[in-house]
Amino acid sequence: MSSTNQSTSPSFEHLLPPHWSTLVTEWLKEDTPSFDYGGFVVGEKEETAVLLGKSPGVVAGKPFFDQVFSQLGCRVEWIVPEGESFEPITKVAYVYGPARQLLMGERVALNMLARCSGIATRARRLRSIKEAHGFQGIIAGTRKTTPGFRIVEKYAMLVGGIDTHRMDLSSSIMLKDNHIWSQGSITAAVHKARQAGGFSIKIEVECQSEAEADEAITAGADIVMLDNFDGPGLQAAAESLRQRWTRQGRPDVLIEASGGITEETIADYFSPHINIISLGSVTQGVPHVDFSLKIQKKQ
Structure with a gap:
């Protein structure tokens, strides 16, 4: 055939x-x-x-x-x-x-x-799936790749038509729970990251709640990742953040959804207020x- x-x-x-x-x-x-x-x-x-x-x-x-x-x-x-x-x-x-x-x-x-x-x-x-639902944001992989084989796996994402996300630790700064705990707060971690990354490197902060996202944006983060929300919870949080920070002069902040999202559930996370949806399952399993x-x- x-x-x-x-x-x-x-x-x-x-x-x-x-x-x-x-x-x-x-x-x-x-x-x-x-x-x-x-x-x-x-x-x-x-x-x-x-x-x-x-x-x-x-x-x-x-x-x-x-x-x-x-x-x-x-x-x-x-x-x-x-x-x-x-x-x-x-x-x-x-x-x-x-x-x-x-x-x-x-x-x-x-x-x-x-x-x-x-x-x-x-x-x-x-x-x-994205095209069928009219989602205007970005679908991306993650850095959950096979050591020594990453360039092949990231290449495959491009051929398939999605975003590679960050290629490595040098591509952008992502502050997760361990980074934040080591510094004592999201604000302290973002400020220290900006000292090293300067103006040209984007800073993303993994957030477990709207309050954490608010702190990250206030501190100067470019992207907030809403991690391990369910679909309805994510949509509500993203809309709330978008409206609040647009009023406060930060309509440019990017909102990413991640954590436990699969091919079967991704449509539950589509929202006009979400810029990026990332999935480790693109490469894992x-x-x-x-x-x-x-x-x-x-x-």
């Missing part, structure tokens, strides 16, 4: 930093630290392998997949473009090269592609898309 929905995603490959290909090198070193016994069996004969999509999903991870096989002297020809969805069973790509090299890259490339595509697929569904790579039999 051929692919279904045309991709609306731009190419994000040029966002990748100069060192990203070394990540792929480390993956290959991890999987073949010494002798390649199976490769000895199949040898160097030139073969063609077909990448099959065996469960529905959005293709994501093309540059990483390409780099795996490029480093092994193979060539990839894509049939389904990155960002496009497909139904099983679909021929997604062909890979050309020596049998030994094809099989050396197979599991590394498939493991990456399965997870990257799984995250992009969930992100695409979240974006579709996400189902992978099933792919296989099969060397074609000679007729």
